[in-house]
Amino acid sequence: MAINWYKYAAPASFYSLAGKMIPFFTIIAFGLLVAGLYIGFFVAPTDFQQGEAYRIIFIHVPAAWMSMFLYVVMAFWAGIGLAFNTRLSSMMATAIAPTGALFTFLALWTGSLWGKPMWGTWWVWDARLTSELILLFLYIGFMSLQAAIDDPRRADKAGAIIALVGVINIPIIYFSVQWWNTLHQGASVSVTQAPTMASTMLTGMMVMVFASWMYAIAVILKRVRVIILERESNTAWVAELRRKGAF
Amino acid sequence: MFFWVIQRDLLLAIRRRSDVLTTLFFFVIVVSLFPLSVGPEMNMLRTMAPGIVWVAALLASMLSLGRLFSNDYMDGTLEQMLLSPQSLSVLVLGKALAHWLVTGVPLVLMAPILGIQYDLPMDALFVLTISLLLGTPVLSLIGAIGAALTLGLRGGGVLISLLVLPLYIPVLIFGSGAVEANMAGVGHDAHLSLLGAFLLVSLVFAPWAAASSLRVSME
Amino acid sequence: MLHGVNLTCVRGDRRLFKEVNFTLEAGGLMQVNGPNGSGKTSLLRILCGLTSPAFGKITWRGETVRALDGQYYRDLTYIGHLTGTKDDLTALENLRISSALSGVQVTEKQARDALAHMGLVGRELLPAKVLSQGQRRRVALARLLVCNTTLWILDEPLAALDVAAVKLIQDLLEQHLQEGGMVVMTTHQDIDIAAVSTVQLQLA
Numbered sequence: 001m002a003i004n005w006y007k008y009a010a011p012a013s014f015y016s017l018a019g020k021m022i023p024f025f026t027i028i029a030f031g032l033l034v035a036g037l038y039i040g041f042f043v044a045p046t047d048f049q050q051g052e053a054y055r056i057i058f059i060h061v062p063a064a065w066m067s068m069f070l071y072v073v074m075a076f077w078a079g080i081g082l083a084f085n086t087r088l089s090s091m092m093a094t095a096i097a098p099t100g101a102l103f104t105f106l107a108l109w110t111g112s113l114w115g116k117p118m119w120g121t122w123w124v125w126d127a128r129l130t131s132e133l134i135l136l137f138l139y140i141g142f143m144s145l146q147a148a149i150d151d152p153r154r155a156d157k158a159g160a161i162i163a164l165v166g167v168i169n170i171p172i173i174y175f176s177v178q179w180w181n182t183l184h185q186g187a188s189v190s191v192t193q194a195p196t197m198a199s200t201m202l203t204g205m206m207v208m209v210f211a212s213w214m215y216a217i218a219v220i221l222k223r224v225r226v227i228i229l230e231r232e233s234n235t236a237w238v239a240e241l242r243r244k245g246a247f
Numbered sequence: 248m249f250f251w252v253i254q255r256d257l258l259l260a261i262r263r264r265s266d267v268l269t270t271l272f273f274f275v276i277v278v279s280l281f282p283l284s285v286g287p288e289m290n291m292l293r294t295m296a297p298g299i300v301w302v303a304a305l306l307a308s309m310l311s312l313g314r315l316f317s318n319d320y321m322d323g324t325l326e327q328m329l330l331s332p333q334s335l336s337v338l339v340l341g342k343a344l345a346h347w348l349v350t351g352v353p354l355v356l357m358a359p360i361l362g363i364q365y366d367l368p369m370d371a372l373f374v375l376t377i378s379l380l381l382g383t384p385v386l387s388l389i390g391a392i393g394a395a396l397t398l399g400l401r402g403g404g405v406l407i408s409l410l411v412l413p414l415y416i417p418v419l420i421f422g423s424g425a426v427e428a429n430m431a432g433v434g435h436d437a438h439l440s441l442l443g444a445f446l447l448v449s450l451v452f453a454p455w456a457a458a459s460s461l462r463v464s465m466e
Numbered sequence: 467m468l469h470g471v472n473l474t475c476v477r478g479d480r481r482l483f484k485e486v487n488f489t490l491e492a493g494g495l496m497q498v499n500g501p502n503g504s505g506k507t508s509l510l511r512i513l514c515g516l517t518s519p520a521f522g523k524i525t526w527r528g529e530t531v532r533a534l535d536g537q538y539y540r541d542l543t544y545i546g547h548l549t550g551t552k553d554d555l556t557a558l559e560n561l562r563i564s565s566a567l568s569g570v571q572v573t574e575k576q577a578r579d580a581l582a583h584m585g586l587v588g589r590e591l592l593p594a595k596v597l598s599q600g601q602r603r604r605v606a607l608a609r610l611l612v613c614n615t616t617l618w619i620l621d622e623p624l625a626a627l628d629v630a631a632v633k634l635i636q637d638l639l640e641q642h643l644q645e646g647g648m649v650v651m652t653t654h655q656d657i658d659i660a661a662v663s664t665v666q667l668q669l670a
Contacts, residue, residue, distance in 0.1 A: 137413040144409050148400045151478065157463040158396045162410055165392060165456055169414050176417035180424065234479055251566040262554035323548025324564075330514055332539045332569040466517050
């Protein structure tokens with residue numbers, strides 16, 4: 001029994017730790033979101049070239065950054081889980097994927113919204129948008145693979161391999177798409193390229209970046225908690241929680 | 248032992264010729280569908296040809312990936328391979344190479360004929376063939392990872408395409424790019440060198456990743 | 467030589483067996499017994515290193531199997547439920563190729579002799595798909611004649627075999643044990659194999 005307790009200690013203690021951290025991050029995320037949107041929509045001046053449409057960057061840029069960053073973080077945790085057989089890190093990777101995919105989708109969606117007034121079309125095969133689309137495919141691949149495997153241990157390991165293969169490939173894909181784009185003389189204006197950015201614009205954007213960060217942490221912790229409960233559902237400590245009516 | 252694996256897979260492919268031919272005919276049919284769907288206008292077809300041939304090659308190579316490990320998985324040969332004193336990566340490399348010889352090489356040989364249907368000039372046909380020659384082994388190698396990960400899963404065939412197709416994108420870009428560059432007269436050397444680089448990188452990493460995937464899937 | 471220490475196997479949510487301990491010395495036979503679903507095949511797969519146990523370890527000649535890797539597989543022959551016999555290859559090709567995969571090059575003469583010993587004279591060049599279940603198993607077991615390994619792990623080797631073939635395998639195993647080999651096997655048949663030492667492992 002002693003050895004069992006040791007094995008389950010990590011997820012069990014993390015479960016309660018995460019429970020304490022979630023409200024904290026949620027509140028900060030909400031506060032930053034309100035502040036960032038306020039700056040973005042009311043304080044920041046109208047751009048003299050792009051008019052009001054540029055304000056989409058307050059959502060688009062943080063989303064695009066998060067989408068790429070989260071993939072790397074996901075691959076990192078998945079890799080740790082594969083190398084050291086630590087189950088919590090694999091659960092972390094699984095929890096990150098949907099949030100990463102959400103931000104990727106958001107970046108695509110806002111990019112396309114921005115494209116309509118700027119380029120006159122909803123979609124342009126711009127290098128960044130295309131890379132973002134491929135990133136979405138990679139997230140979907142990771143999630144579908146894990147969903148197709150019943151055995152959680154195999155799902156963790158298989159997911160880790162595909163995430164690591166993906167992370168090695170991302171620079172290659174990005175570079176290929178850049179090359180392809182210049183070869184085909186596609187759109188020359190890219191979404192994030194603002195000629196001169198007023199300092200309030202930059203502030204608003206950074207606030208929104210931090211808001212996304214905090215939101216991502218809160219949501220991922222919440223999801224990890226659910227995954228822990230699911231995986232440990234037949235252990236003593238979960239039974240104890242259930243008895244107390246903690247969830 | 249590496250050669251035993253290749254020899255065995257080739258022998259099996261010869262005994263089951265129909266499998267090889269289905270992949271090849273799939274390739275031919277897909278390529279032939281495009282003129283029917285977009286119209287027989289020769290100038291347009293000529294510009295589209297490299298992309299069409301390459302996408303069809305991608306799909307054909309991917310379709311046959313399901314068989315790469317699944318037969319050996321079902322009859323227990325894969326267990327024996329895992330228990331071989333030879334490193335599993337070497338055996339996987341052998342299997343990927345055999346897969347390429349059986350599915351990739353026929354595509355490479357067929358491509359110039361299909362290119363003629365699209366009125367590609369002689370030079371471009373040559374570059375198309377070379378680009379496929381360099382690119383299709385990469386498809387087999389990367390595909391081996393996907394095939395190993397989806398081994399024995401329900402819906403494995405569709406899943407494999409989700410996993411593998413995004414990873415094929417660089418090969419697609421530079422493969423068809425080489426032919427387009429040749430036709431545009433801007434030189435195709437850089438494209439082909441990069442394809443060669445992809446081939447080297449995947450020769451080193453893919454067998455290893457696929458071997459780890461197999462161990463995970465066989466647990 | 468082969469030690470299992472505190473082996474525990476978990477499949478999904480179910481624990482198949484826990485704290486299995488055993489020691490097998492040269493010339494030793496271990497028969498793994500238990501009803502269907504008690505984890506016999508899982509135990510054999512763990513012994514081969516195909517699956518890792520939830521807890522516990524296996525050592526071979528004093529070193530853990532994980533650390534030995536390829537070295538261990540030079541000493542081991544495993545024949546599972548699925549024998550790895552290819553429908554489209556002939557009996558002869560099947561034997562030669564499966565031996566080659568396990569690191570032993572077999573000449574055509576040796577392979578023909580082994581198949582003849584297993585009572586497959588005249589069937590050498592038939593594709594495996596036209597052979598009967600029992601004959602296919604004989605092809606797979608013919609590997610034991612040419613493999614030169616110390617440790618044999620056999621999952622239900624006697625399934626689908628007729629009386630004559632069972633006798634053949636029994637003699638083969640006894641000879642192997644006499645020469646200092648080791649055998650781990652499962653079987654549902656009553657069979658008495660003479661060995662220097664016999665371990666009966668009962669899984670619940």
